[in-house]
Amino acid sequence: MTASSTKASPPAVRRRRKNDPESVQADILAVATREFSEKGLSGARIDEIAEKTRASKRMIYYYFSDKETLYLHTLEAAYKKVRLQETELDLDHLAPLEALSRLVRFTFCHHAKNPDFIRLVMIENIHHGRFLAQSKLIQSLNAGVIDVLTNVYIRGVEEGCFREGLDPRELHWLISALSFFNVSNQHTFSRIFDWQQAAPENQHKLEQHVTDMVMRYVC
Numbered sequence: 001m002t003a004s005s006t007k008a009s010p011p012a013v014r015r016r017r018k019n020d021p022e023s024v025q026a027d028i029l030a031v032a033t034r035e036f037s038e039k040g041l042s043g044a045r046i047d048e049i050a051e052k053t054r055a056s057k058r059m060i061y062y063y064f065s066d067k068e069t070l071y072l073h074t075l076e077a078a079y080k081k082v083r084l085q086e087t088e089l090d091l092d093h094l095a096p097l098e099a100l101s102r103l104v105r106f107t108f109c110h111h112a113k114n115p116d117f118i119r120l121v122m123i124e125n126i127h128h129g130r131f132l133a134q135s136k137l138i139q140s141l142n143a144g145v146i147d148v149l150t151n152v153y154i155r156g157v158e159e160g161c162f163r164e165g166l167d168p169r170e171l172h173w174l175i176s177a178l179s180f181f182n183v184s185n186q187h188t189f190s191r192i193f194d195w196q197q198a199a200p201e202n203q204h205k206l207e208q209h210v211t212d213m214v215m216r217y218v219c
Contacts, residue, residue, distance in 0.1 A: 021063070024053075027054050027055065028059075028060055029073060029074055029077045031049050031052045032070055032071070032073075033074050033120065034116060035048060035049050035052075036120060037119035037123070041123065041127065044071075046060055046061070046067055046070070049070075068131070072134060072135060074120065075120060075131060075135065076135055076137050078116070079137075079138045079141050081114075083141040083144060083145060085106070086103070086145055089102055089103060089106055091103060091151075091152055092148075092151065096153075096161055097156070099155075100152055100156065100218060103148075103152070104179075104210060104214045105211055107175050107176065107179045108178070108182065108207045108211070110179075111183050112179075112182060112203060115183050121180075146172060149171060149172055153166065153168050153171065156218070161219060162218050163218065171214075171217075174214060174217065178210045182197075182203075182206060186198055
């Protein structure tokens, strides 16, 4: 690489940043997710987030105003990711038993593969859901998943494979609780009981157990 090409890189990088704001914001949110999930809202620092992204501190404030706004956008991005992936399951075109089983397995696997999401939710619970309550986007996304689950449940009742009288919100709570605990308490549970919970073979068994429990509860 010549000296002239080396000197030309910074302006080129700046142009890419300027011409691709969506990519820059996505990069900021990805780093912010890790920082907030590891250090919480109070422990995360904009300076450290800027150092680990392609953006400057000034650019972060330009897009997100302040740290609390960035945290809220990080929460929204995390919930949007999981809810969009749920829509790709195409549950309306599956038989009720298969649809519910697929949703349970997806939830279990998604949480297992995205521990940052679980930690963000835990941190938001420390704040009593204060920031989540400010987001109409998150509220609408979560209302959507209840609508989907309600549709699957009603079809199952009509076809005679699901028992009557269940609340879809409670069913969603059950699926979430079993999948959430697998991540939130993984390290303590493994150490207390000297069990490699995160081992692939154990995760596979737990996924099957959770699916069986939910299906037996509903059927």
